[in-house]
Amino acid sequence: MTTLEGAVVLVVGATGGLGSRIANQLEGKGAIVARSSRSGGHDLRTPSVIREVLEGTTAQHGRLDGLVVASGVVAFGAVTDLEPATVDELFAVNTTSAIQLIAQSRPYLAASARESREPFVVTLSGVVAEAPVAGLAAYSASKAALAAFVVAAGREYRRAGIRIIDARPGHTGTALSEHPIAGEAPRFGAALDPDLVAARIVTAIVDGEKDLPSTAF
Template sequence: MSQQHQPGRGRELAGARIAVVGATGALGSLVAAELERRGARLLVVGRDAGRLEALGTGVPVVADLGDAAAGDAVVAAAREHLGGLDGLVNAAGVVAFGSLVDTPDEVVEELFLTNVVGPLFLLRRVLPLLEESQGFVLQLSAVVAERPMPRMAAYSASKAALSAVATALRTELRRSRVEVHDVRPPHTETGLASRPLAGEAPGLPAGLAPDDVARRIVDALAAGETDVPASAFAPR
């Protein structure tokens, strides 16, 4: 059953039907686990069937975010297994380092396909379901959307674009009462920086603990915080 939700008043997660895209990633898997702990019913979406099964939670949906058909697969699974959808968490993402002139064209293309274009394809297909339930979208952007970094120009731009999507949709979907959360965590020790599409990570200070970041993300969702800047993750 769909839950009626009053925007800005927090959200009950127990029983909520939520798709987590990028659910096998270091942060996505922790967000999925935290959502399950709070009683959500999950679709877990990723490219590797074995890794999805290994999560031990949710209904697995094998899909590549860069494929426009991924959203169709999410919608079909949500209708079949959950009877609809109350929320979408997009925790997928890739990174690259190095000066722009040294960044290959195909790397720039992959950054934007995974971090921006794929999410737009996905949203176009999933939003009608979320409008039915007055649900939510939560996009995991990054601190570089606020503070673009040298030797991360294309990556910074892709994350800023994802945040721009969230800002625009927040107004566009107001009448549909779909909440749009833009979450921009600071550097987190997920290991992503050690697996770039290209280049080598610059010297970075120690990042935040992934468990703490995942919990803060779900806290923001439950509390109805729609704009969550990097400063909101400051150690307490």
């Protein structure tokens, strides 16, 4: 059981549909939440900005006990219509920046573990990491790459007392699909309630779960 009361948690993508809800629910559990977003001036595709955000969080709050990576972009359309810039943007935001965040946060989270806390990282690769979708090929690939990284990194981080949880919910009713960087969203089926998805993720943090496959939502 992980105690969130007084835990310092950095939520990246904190203005997004899921990121904002996770941040609010963490605060409801007593966590001290530091919020980061591109709209707030943090372009985490730049490694130096990642370092500044992590250092700023620890300077303000004294430590880092958790990291939630909820930032992301989506693109729709056939593979034959993909522009190189679209692929670059998908991987820069969904994969590379997430990997850099996790890698650069390790020293801070390891320090938290040494102080007998239970540090954690949460990523949101989504159901497309399990079942890639036609019309979302590059987006699926960017999320599957993140999920693969998390599986391997999680084994390394466990040795330092850091838990990494990858959440893979199905299509969730946020505004992400309304603002793609390319293409137009297809007609999806019924969407998951984002409040319930966020609550399930926070429950997994508290209960010490190590993975949240699509079947968990």
